[in-house]
Amino acid sequence: MKLKHILFIAITAVLFGVFYLGTTYAGTFLTGVLTPMGLGILGYEPFYGIWFMAAVFITYVIQKPGVGLIAEMLASFLEVLMGNMFGPIIFLSGLIQGLGSEVAFAAFRYKKFGYPQTMLAAVGCTVFSYIWTGIRQGYHTFAPGILIAIFAIRLLSSLLFCGVLCKLLGDGLAKAGVLRGFALGDRQKLTVED
Amino acid sequence: MERINPAVKTAAFLLLGLVLSFNGSIVANLLLIVLGLLFLFLAPGSKKRALSIGGGALLAALSLFFTSLWFGREGGGSQSVNFAMAAVSSGSLRSGVLLGTRILAFAAIGLLFAFTTSSDLLVASYIQQFRLPPRYAYGILAAYHFSGSLAREFRKVRLAFRVRGVRVGPLSLKPLFVMLVNALHWSGDIAAAMESKGFDGSRNRTYRLRPRVEPRDWVFAAGVLAVMGAMLGCNLLPGVL
Numbered sequence: 381m382k383l384k385h386i387l388f389i390a391i392t393a394v395l396f397g398v399f400y401l402g403t404t405y406a407g408t409f410l411t412g413v414l415t416p417m418g419l420g421i422l423g424y425e426p427f428y429g430i431w432f433m434a435a436v437f438i439t440y441v442i443q444k445p446g447v448g449l450i451a452e453m454l455a456s457f458l459e460v461l462m463g464n465m466f467g468p469i470i471f472l473s474g475l476i477q478g479l480g481s482e483v484a485f486a487a488f489r490y491k492k493f494g495y496p497q498t499m500l501a502a503v504g505c506t507v508f509s510y511i512w513t514g515i516r517q518g519y520h521t522f523a524p525g526i527l528i529a530i531f532a533i534r535l536l537s538s539l540l541f542c543g544v545l546c547k548l549l550g551d552g553l554a555k556a557g558v559l560r561g562f563a564l565g566d567r568q569k570l571t572v573e574d
Numbered sequence: 575m576e577r578i579n580p581a582v583k584t585a586a587f588l589l590l591g592l593v594l595s596f597n598g599s600i601v602a603n604l605l606l607i608v609l610g611l612l613f614l615f616l617a618p619g620s621k622k623r624a625l626s627i628g629g630g631a632l633l634a635a636l637s638l639f640f641t642s643l644w645f646g647r648e649g650g651g652s653q654s655v656n657f658a659m660a661a662v663s664s665g666s667l668r669s670g671v672l673l674g675t676r677i678l679a680f681a682a683i684g685l686l687f688a689f690t691t692s693s694d695l696l697v698a699s700y701i702q703q704f705r706l707p708p709r710y711a712y713g714i715l716a717a718y719h720f721s722g723s724l725a726r727e728f729r730k731v732r733l734a735f736r737v738r739g740v741r742v743g744p745l746s747l748k749p750l751f752v753m754l755v756n757a758l759h760w761s762g763d764i765a766a767a768m769e770s771k772g773f774d775g776s777r778n779r780t781y782r783l784r785p786r787v788e789p790r791d792w793v794f795a796a797g798v799l800a801v802m803g804a805m806l807g808c809n810l811l812p813g814v815l
Contacts, residue, residue, distance in 0.1 A: 418644030420637025469591030
């Protein structure tokens, strides 16, 4: 991969992190309010999709196998550098989320890139991360109702942030003509010339 | 702890985290919390920031505890116990304590890692011990050191929108879009600058920082393995602990 692409991935990951920073406060507040009722576990769920954005956005823009996985790994590397509370185990979370996104794009052999693919990637990230947080946070000890609520809110968040927003942002960039040298921008140009 | 090779420390803590994820013993969680905090306070430097991060971890632990309490699976545990004037099953109480202390244990070892690892040494060690391709490593390092300016630029862009009378909420896409356009330009510029200085991994550079794996790293690795062994042993303890 070109150094320019690596830098774009890394800067984008930081950017989504900064974008996400404001929502962590909201998530912490929500968790605090909901905790006595036992619903604190839902506090961060509405913002979960933002964590998957790097993978889906980068795959949509660069359109190559494996870039989503690399994006999530770079993002988790950055989190470790910045002193994340959970330390190096974040690498594993990044790997799992990246795989969730890759599986969806791989199902179309990395040939098609549109809403069906970004939406499926959003679902993939949700399912994969759900299994992983399920192990870490002992979901098997919870009642079915709360488990369905966790999954549904995370899925909605993921569909919104990854399925829809990532596609809109990518299309906007391509339309603005700044994606030269990236698959999404070059493809857009071809269709205009046709 | 701050003199341990970062690559060795990463591998050891990753394994420790994995064992912790599947651990079913409250004593083992407490063991990690105590050890993590002990080494954290032995480490030099200010730990003020650790307090605020620890506060977040405490909240997360409490939230998991209460979720277990009120939304535990039915029939876990035989007798009911009184907690805060409400009857909950002993099984729910136990899994609540287990999950709560597990989060705290994660935070304890995570904080220990964060506060005893220098970012420059970490990257150098990943290149030299984990064979991470230098272009990825230097790219990451560039983005990491760029993050301060990025946050500043983000604030400026939001302000610019407000000056023009455009309302921007915390989740507005407009500032994010402008920042992505900027990110494209910056990544091109930084890449050109790094290539001109030979930071693109096409040549063999020498290193200023040369972290090595030394005998004390093996001692550390053996120590972490012993802790993992102790945790597995805890899982064989009888009773609820």
